[in-house]
Every structure is written in C-alpha cells, then in structure tokens.
Amino acid sequence: MQNYLTSIAAYKALTTKLYNMKSQQKNSRRDFIMKSTLAVAGTVTALSIDWNDALAVSSVDMAPLFPGDDGAFKLPPLPYSYNALEPYIDARTMEIHYTKHHQAYIDKLNAAIAKAPDQQGKSIEQLLSSINSLPDAVKMQIRNQGGGHWNHSFFWQILAPKSDVVAPSGRLMEAIAQQWQSFDNFKTEFNKAGTGVFGSGWAWLVSDKNGKLSIITTPNQDNTLMDVVADKGKPIMGVDVWEHAYYLKHQNKRGEYLDDIWNVINWKKAMELYG
Numbered sequence: 001m002q003n004y005l006t007s008i009a010a011y012k013a014l015t016t017k018l019y020n021m022k023s024q025q026k027n028s029r030r031d032f033i034m035k036s037t038l039a040v041a042g043t044v045t046a047l048s049i050d051w052n053d054a055l056a057v058s059s060v061d062m063a064p065l066f067p068g069d070d071g072a073f074k075l076p077p078l079p080y081s082y083n084a085l086e087p088y089i090d091a092r093t094m095e096i097h098y099t100k101h102h103q104a105y106i107d108k109l110n111a112a113i114a115k116a117p118d119q120q121g122k123s124i125e126q127l128l129s130s131i132n133s134l135p136d137a138v139k140m141q142i143r144n145q146g147g148g149h150w151n152h153s154f155f156w157q158i159l160a161p162k163s164d165v166v167a168p169s170g171r172l173m174e175a176i177a178q179q180w181q182s183f184d185n186f187k188t189e190f191n192k193a194g195t196g197v198f199g200s201g202w203a204w205l206v207s208d209k210n211g212k213l214s215i216i217t218t219p220n221q222d223n224t225l226m227d228v229v230a231d232k233g234k235p236i237m238g239v240d241v242w243e244h245a246y247y248l249k250h251q252n253k254r255g256e257y258l259d260d261i262w263n264v265i266n267w268k269k270a271m272e273l274y275g
C-alpha cells in the first residue's frame with residue numbers, strides 16, 4: 001500500500017509538471033492529462049483504469065512520450081556518449097543501435113501513424129496500451145515499431161557509464177532480496193530468462209501495483225505496458241536481447257553480453273522508478 005500511495009504522489013507531481021508544459025501541448029495531450037489527473041483525484045478504481053498510463057508516464061523522460069508539434073515522434077537524446085559504456089557495450093554498437101535501429105523504429109512508427117489519422121497526437125503509451133483497438137491496417141506496425149521506440153527510449157535510460165553506477169539499495173534492494181533471497185540469485189535468474197528468449201526480445205524486471213517484483217520476457221518489441229501482452233507491470237529495468245544489441249562485440253554469445261551488462265545498469269534510475 002505504501003508503494004501504491006508513493007506512486008500516486010509521484011504521479012500527482014508528474015501531472016503538475018505536465019500542466020506546466022501547456023505551451024507545448026496539443027488538445028489530445030491535454031485530454032490525456034485531464035483524464036489522468038481526474039483518475040488520481042478520484043477513486044482507486046479510477047486510477048487503476050489508467051494504471052498503464054500512470055506507470056508509463058513515470059517510466060521515461062517526457063521527450064519521447066508524445067509526438068512533436070509536427071505530429072512525428074523524435075529520437076530522444078542519448079544521455080551519454082557512444083563510448084561511455086565501453087568496454088561492456090562498444091561504441092560502434094551503441095552508435096548503430098541508437099542512430100540506425102532506434103531511428104528506424106521511429107521512422108516506421110511515424111509512417112504507420114500517418115496512415116491512421118485518428119491515432120495522431122496520442123502518446124506512445126496510449127498507443128501501446130490500446131493495440132487491440134487500433135485499425136487492423138496499422139495494428140502490427142504500431143505494436144512492433146511503437147514498442148521498439150518505447151523500449152529503446154527506456155533502455156538508454158536504464159544504462160549508465162560504470163563510473164556513475166551505484167549499487168541497488170533501499171526499497172528496491174529489499175524487494176529483490178524478498179523475491180530472490182540475494183542480488184546474485186536475481187542476476188542468475190534474470191540472465192537465465194534473457195538467454196532463454198528464443199530469437200529476439202527483451203528481459204524485464206517489473207513491479208506490480210503492490211511492489212512485488214518479477215522477471216518477465218517479451219518477444220520482438222513487446223513490453224509489459226501493452227494490452228496484448230499477458231504479463232503486465234511497471235518496467236523497473238529491462239535489457240534488449242536482440243542480436244543487434246551485442247553482436248559486434250559479443251558475436252553470438254548472448255550470455256557474455258548479459259554478464260557484461262550488469263556493469264552498466266543505472267540502478268539509480270531503477271530505484272527512482274520503483275519508488
């Protein structure tokens with residue numbers, strides 16, 4: 001319950017921040033904010049209806065969530081240089097991953113939305129949490145490309161140069177210990193899940209409304225915010241296990257990539273997200 005109330009408080013702060021950005025908001029954005037704010041001010045039931053939106057707004061910085069004034073989603077700034085995660089993630093992989101792969105998801109997402117005028121102006125979370133109701137002609141494109149945009153926007157923020165990394169502590173560490181007894185056990189289980197993803201996908205540490213943690217994997221560019229994904233929850237940490245995330249340095253050795261990535265996980269951000 002404490003985590004839930006903390007989430008509500010954090011969400012109120014975020015909606016206030018959003019109101020202060022009025023000059024950059026379109027009508028659709030205001031509608032979304034109004035709906036969310038009313039949910040916070042209302043009953044728990046009302047909030048739970050908008051839970052995906054509430055979780056998602058606090059999950060990534062504001063820039064990539066909404067399309068720009070021209071209606072197009074934009075590549076969010078990378079919060080560090082391409083070589084900042086060396087030697088665990090090499091600079092060339094980071095550059096290609098960010099400038100080519102992530103940009104391609106955005107370009108294709110924008111192309112799909114251009115074909116569906118009713119979807120224009122919506123936040124990426126609004127799109128991903130209502131895939132079932134999207135027009136058939138763009139449903140899979142928005143699921144795959146929109147998922148790619150959200151997932152990578154999240155991923156850049158959940159990584160950090162090793163010199164900036166702090167060990168997980170506080171409530172998040174307590175929850176990890178409660179679920180897996182030790183951080184090492186958690187790492188083992190997470191790596192097992194990540195290496196077990198067949199083909200391309202993601203491994204996530206997610207929290208439910210009560211703060212209970214779990215490790216979830218999703219195929220392709222799916223994530224736990226999507227209405228079409230059975231395992232829902234708030235992403236606290238996530239790792240891209242597509243080969244494009246590690247092939248130049250680690251070739252086909254996904255396990256070695258997963259071993260390395262623990263050196264550059266931004267636990268400060270993860271702790272902020274967990275609350």
Ligand SMILES: [Fe+2]
Pocket residue numbers: 097101152240242244245
């Ligand atoms: Fe990727």
